[in-house]
Amino acid sequence: MTDTDPGKTATSDPIRFRPARQTDGAALWRLVKATGQLELNSAYFYLLFASDFGDTCLVAERDGEVVGAVIGYHPPRQADTAFVWQIGVLPALRGQGLGQRLLDRWLALPANRACRWVTATVDEDNRASRALFGGFARRHGAECTVSPLFMPEQFPNPHPAEPLLRIGPIDRKAGSRAEASRQDRQRRELAAQDAS
Numbered sequence: 001m002t003d004t005d006p007g008k009t010a011t012s013d014p015i016r017f018r019p020a021r022q023t024d025g026a027a028l029w030r031l032v033k034a035t036g037q038l039e040l041n042s043a044y045f046y047l048l049f050a051s052d053f054g055d056t057c058l059v060a061e062r063d064g065e066v067v068g069a070v071i072g073y074h075p076p077r078q079a080d081t082a083f084v085w086q087i088g089v090l091p092a093l094r095g096q097g098l099g100q101r102l103l104d105r106w107l108a109l110p111a112n113r114a115c116r117w118v119t120a121t122v123d124e125d126n127r128a129s130r131a132l133f134g135g136f137a138r139r140h141g142a143e144c145t146v147s148p149l150f151m152p153e154q155f156p157n158p159h160p161a162e163p164l165l166r167i168g169p170i171d172r173k174a175g176s177r178a179e180a181s182r183q184d185r186q187r188r189e190l191a192a193q194d195a196s
């Protein structure tokens with residue numbers, strides 16, 4: 001995905017999606033901090049991630065500000081899998097479908113095109129995140145299974161369990177149909193706003 005292609009779906013769509021660049025590290029750190037719920041790692045970590053794994057990370061910008069992001073990578077021993085390590089949307093923009101759009105656009109990144117499975121670890125109390133991944137699986141005609149991965153006793157500090165969500169196999173055609181219908185809905189909403 002480039003800065004000029006379908007990242008921008010409608011002329012009045014204020015959100016722009018693009019893969020992360022090396023210079024996004026600090027903005028990713030700030031976004032994760034601003035979510036208030038994600039575990040904040042060191043700034044150095046985000047700088048490194050944006051540099052070395054930028055192709056598998058997606059940022060959503062509004063007026064030049066990073067308002068959402070997916071930080072992901074390909075687990076080295078699972079060539080057909082893309083892992084969502086962190087996904088976040090600024091609190092003021094939640095509940096408006098941005099999380100769904102981020103995941104769909106992230107899956108459509110050139111680097112993720114060959115992936116048939118998406119994995120993530122999600123605390124079972126995180127209802128928004130569970131709903132987000134459940135909806136993502138449905139849109140892509142895929143199953144979402146949950147299995148134990150990291151247990152609290154494996155962490156050196158108090159930490160809830162991090163079960164593994166595994167979504168797949170991904171049906172790319174179902175995803176394209178869902179995106180076309182979302183764009184159609186958005187066009188109709190924008191036209192209705194213009195008319196009122």
Ligand SMILES: CC(C)(COP(=O)(O)OP(=O)(O)OC[C@H]1O[C@@H](n2cnc3c(N)ncnc32)[C@H](O)[C@@H]1OP(=O)(O)O)[C@@H](O)C(=O)NCCC(=O)NCCS
Pocket residue numbers: 035037038086087088089090093094095096097098099100101120121122123126127128129131132134135136
């Ligand atoms: C999780 C998060 C990224 C979702 O972003 P969002 O833009 O609010 O998500 P959307 O508006 O696209 O909603 C996605 C789905 O979650 C549901 N949802 C959103 N907020 C919810 C909430 N607080 N409780 C329950 N369901 C919720 C929506 O109804 C939607 O469901 P659907 O696909 O069945 O229609 C956002 O809440 C966030 O940044 N949370 C803090 C960081 C975090 O917890 N990240 C996940 C860690 S793995």
